[in-house]
Amino acid sequence: MPANLFPAPVEIFRFLPEIILALGGTLIMVLEALTGDRQPKNALGHVSLAALFAALVAAVAVHGSPGPAFSSMLLVDGFATFFRVVVIAVGILTVFSSYRYLSREGANTGEYYALVLFSVAGQGVMVTANELIMIFIGLEISSIATYVMAGLLRDDARANESALKYFLLGSFATAFLLYGIAFLYGATGTTNLTAIRETVLRADGPSPLLLGLAAALMLVGFGFKISSAPFQMWAPDVYQGAPTPVTAFMSAGPKAAAFAIFLRVFVTIFEPIGDRWEPIIWVFALASMTIGNFAALTQSNVKRMLAYSSIAHAGYVLVALCARSDIGTAAAMFYLAAYALMNVGAFAVVAYICGKGEKYVGIDDLAGLGSRRPAVAAALTIFLCSLIGVPLTGGFFGKFYIFKAALESKLIWLTVLGLLNSAVAAYYYLRMLVVMYMREPGEATENLEPLPAGLRTALFTSAAGVLLLGIFPSRILEFAVQSAKLFGR
Amino acid sequence: MQGVPLSWYLILSAILFALGVAGFLFRRSIITVFMSIELMLNAVNLSFVAFSYQFKQVDGHLFTFFVMVVAAAEAAVGLAIILTVFRNRATLNIDEINSLKY
Amino acid sequence: MLDTAFFYAFALLVLGGALLTITQRNAVHSAIWLIVSLIGVAGLFLLQKAEFLFAVQIILYVGGIMVLFLFVIMLVNLDEAARERQFRGRWWVALGCLALVAAETAYFVIKGRDAFRFAPRPETPASPLGNTEQLADVLFSTYLLPFELASVLLLVAIVGSVVMAKKRI
Numbered sequence: 001m002p003a004n005l006f007p008a009p010v011e012i013f014r015f016l017p018e019i020i021l022a023l024g025g026t027l028i029m030v031l032e033a034l035t036g037d038r039q040p041k042n043a044l045g046h047v048s049l050a051a052l053f054a055a056l057v058a059a060v061a062v063h064g065s066p067g068p069a070f071s072s073m074l075l076v077d078g079f080a081t082f083f084r085v086v087v088i089a090v091g092i093l094t095v096f097s098s099y100r101y102l103s104r105e106g107a108n109t110g111e112y113y114a115l116v117l118f119s120v121a122g123q124g125v126m127v128t129a130n131e132l133i134m135i136f137i138g139l140e141i142s143s144i145a146t147y148v149m150a151g152l153l154r155d156d157a158r159a160n161e162s163a164l165k166y167f168l169l170g171s172f173a174t175a176f177l178l179y180g181i182a183f184l185y186g187a188t189g190t191t192n193l194t195a196i197r198e199t200v201l202r203a204d205g206p207s208p209l210l211l212g213l214a215a216a217l218m219l220v221g222f223g224f225k226i227s228s229a230p231f232q233m234w235a236p237d238v239y240q241g242a243p244t245p246v247t248a249f250m251s252a253g254p255k256a257a258a259f260a261i262f263l264r265v266f267v268t269i270f271e272p273i274g275d276r277w278e279p280i281i282w283v284f285a286l287a288s289m290t291i292g293n294f295a296a297l298t299q300s301n302v303k304r305m306l307a308y309s310s311i312a313h314a315g316y317v318l319v320a321l322c323a324r325s326d327i328g329t330a331a332a333m334f335y336l337a338a339y340a341l342m343n344v345g346a347f348a349v350v351a352y353i354c355g356k357g358e359k360y361v362g363i364d365d366l367a368g369l370g371s372r373r374p375a376v377a378a379a380l381t382i383f384l385c386s387l388i389g390v391p392l393t394g395g396f397f398g399k400f401y402i403f404k405a406a407l408e409s410k411l412i413w414l415t416v417l418g419l420l421n422s423a424v425a426a427y428y429y430l431r432m433l434v435v436m437y438m439r440e441p442g443e444a445t446e447n448l449e450p451l452p453a454g455l456r457t458a459l460f461t462s463a464a465g466v467l468l469l470g471i472f473p474s475r476i477l478e479f480a481v482q483s484a485k486l487f488g489r
Numbered sequence: 490m491q492g493v494p495l496s497w498y499l500i501l502s503a504i505l506f507a508l509g510v511a512g513f514l515f516r517r518s519i520i521t522v523f524m525s526i527e528l529m530l531n532a533v534n535l536s537f538v539a540f541s542y543q544f545k546q547v548d549g550h551l552f553t554f555f556v557m558v559v560a561a562a563e564a565a566v567g568l569a570i571i572l573t574v575f576r577n578r579a580t581l582n583i584d585e586i587n588s589l590k591y
Numbered sequence: 592m593l594d595t596a597f598f599y600a601f602a603l604l605v606l607g608g609a610l611l612t613i614t615q616r617n618a619v620h621s622a623i624w625l626i627v628s629l630i631g632v633a634g635l636f637l638l639q640k641a642e643f644l645f646a647v648q649i650i651l652y653v654g655g656i657m658v659l660f661l662f663v664i665m666l667v668n669l670d671e672a673a674r675e676r677q678f679r680g681r682w683w684v685a686l687g688c689l690a691l692v693a694a695e696t697a698y699f700v701i702k703g704r705d706a707f708r709f710a711p712r713p714e715t716p717a718s719p720l721g722n723t724e725q726l727a728d729v730l731f732s733t734y735l736l737p738f739e740l741a742s743v744l745l746l747v748a749i750v751g752s753v754v755m756a757k758k759r760i
Binding site for chain 2: 594595598602605606609610612613615618621622625628629632635636638639640641643644647648651652655656659660663664666667668689691692695722725726729730734737741744745747748749751752753755756
Binding site: 132133136137144147148151154155161163167171181185186189237 | 548
């Protein structure tokens with residue numbers, strides 16, 4: 001009986017990135033207790049970076065030995081590796097852009113870096129999970145760590161409010177997701193994704209009605225987690241109130257991981273009832289794009305505007321899901337990678353500009369950035385161009401592949417409306433560019449401190465990543481296309 | 490062999506879940522809103538155990554066990570967040586905690 | 592027959608408790624009614640031969656989580672709140688919610704068990720072990736990894752609640 005109490009080395013190897021991250025987080029907590037109260041905690045940030053880089057290397061190395069592990073709790077495949085790399089990269093960029101911000105706010109503590117590691121570990125568990133229990137636990141590790149990060153500045157009323165809303169809506173969503181999982185378990189008698197898929201595909205499988213109920217409930221849960229309309233109402237408040245590096249993190253990492261499990265569950269398990277959920281996703285996609293883009297038009301706060309724009313971007317990814325094809329899944333993967341880079345980058349610029357207490361987060365505060373800090377302005381230009389979808393950036397190819405997949409699946413109207421939406425979106429991104437280059441410097445840009453090394457690295461890396469995805473998209477896309485055949489579909 | 494059919498448990502769980510959702514949406518006191526989430530989680534647990542009983546398996550029990558663990562963790566963090574909110578604002582009324590502007 | 596009687600009794604506890612939880616003015620009263628509801632759920636677990644979960648429900652939920660709730664309610668001063676208007680003016684959502692549940696319930700009642708066509712699965716032989724032993728067997732073999740991850744989750748929760756609630760780090 002206890003033969004499998006001791007997992008084989010290869011199984012542990014397949015789980016290595018998450019082990020490194022969890023141990024790294026624990027180590028930081030120990031080191032935090034050992035270092036004095038008054039010492040600067042940047043060293044702990046370096047430790048977290050080391051753990052993240054080690055995990056990144058491990059994630060790439062693990063790709064060499066794909067397969068299930070721990071009684072099929074995990075499944076290392078191309079899809080898992082792709083998203084592992086994305087979430088770890090988001091973690092690295094977040095740490096780089098946090099140093100200066102945290103010390104400015106007097107909150108440069110080891111706990112923050114430990115929570116980043118734990119959250120990324122949770123996301124790693126989510127994207128490799130092959131079992132609903134693992135998806136659930138990974139989701140909760142990631143979410144709970146992120147709730148706390150959002151409320152890290154405890155004396156700031158806005159951060160409190162952000163953490164509270166994020167927490168309440170997140171738990172609400174989790175309850176829906178769980179109820180859906182309960183019905184999925186009821187329909188199939190198992191919680192293992194591979195086994196569920198086998199059961200669902202059998203001729204005498206569960207009734208579509210029960211599966212549909214499970215899918216509907218899980219859709220509500222995922223809808224909240226990826227902030228798609230009509231479950232988007234929490235996102236602007238939460239993104240605006242949270243500390244900017246945390247906003248960057250939660251708009252990219254947890255969201256990409258949530259999308260990963262969303263794709264995995266819907267493309268594999270609920271494939272047989274695809275005709276039923278496709279129209280619903282169609283509506284969700286269109287509503288997200290429209291609400292996100294039109295609400296963003298009227299914002300004067302950069303963080304809030306980017307929050308609405310992230311709702312719109314969730315809509316674009318849903319278009320790819322709606323296509324229900326391997327190429328659609330691959331397009332969604334590519335887009336999420338590009339989106340993570342450009343969004344973290346854009347928020348990193350905000351983290352640089354905003355000043356103590358986040359005083360300068362209006363769009364007008366960008367005035368004169370082009371003349372005062374040309375390098376930062378150039379980076380922001382790259383991110384905004386990518387968010388618009390200008391050629392030679394990752395965002396362009398992401399949108400291109402998504403709409404190509406949608407057209408191949410005969411989603412003509414959705415494609416047309418999506419493209420019109422992109423045109424609307426261009427307006428508010430371009431407005432930022434105009435303010436940045438055409439206006440005289442204001443109070444915010446006059447008193448800018450020199451660009452700190454950490455932020456410089458974050459900006460440079462994400463800008464380079466966005467350009468790389470835009471100029472040489474084929475290799476990443478090929479990898480995505482190969483990985484999109486989940487479960488040998 | 491079993492007296493109570495599965496569907497009764499599922500109906501009970503559906504009503505409990507709906508009561509939880511209703512509480513979440515209407516109550517203004519954050520503490521009660523949070524309690525409503527606990528009601529929803531209990532409805533989920535009830536479904537899991539009912540299905541598990543039907544299948545004569547323990548997998549559903551395990552899921553319930555993990556849900557409880559997570560509920561405990563969420564309660565600890567959530568109540569801590571509620572405490573910081575109260576310290577800063579001296580109110581726990583949801584409609585008053587709405588300072589972020591558009 | 593006796594099963595059915597117990598089911599009705601516990602169901603009454605669960606639903607009555609839940610209804611009073613979400614309608615009581617005073618947060619302490621809400622918490623007490625929530626405890627009643629949770630005990631009802633525990634009774635239903637027992638009725639379905641989930642003895643281990645019954646114990647966990649009582650110890651962890653009623654003994655742990657609810658005590659935490661009561662502590663927090665006492666730490667924050669809610670006297671003021673009890674006198675305010677308790678409900679948000681969103682009655683259309685309420686009606687929609689109730690209609691949805693009514694439809695769902697009606698559907699279940701009319702279709703009964705026929706609404707569920709379960710996939711056939713191999714018969715698992717009745718285990719001679721008790722519920723707790725069976726759970727332990729599965730938990731420490733198949734579900735070992737989630738079990739270990741639960742410890743990470745609890746660590747995150749500990750770190751998180753200390754970070755949030757401590758006066759200064």
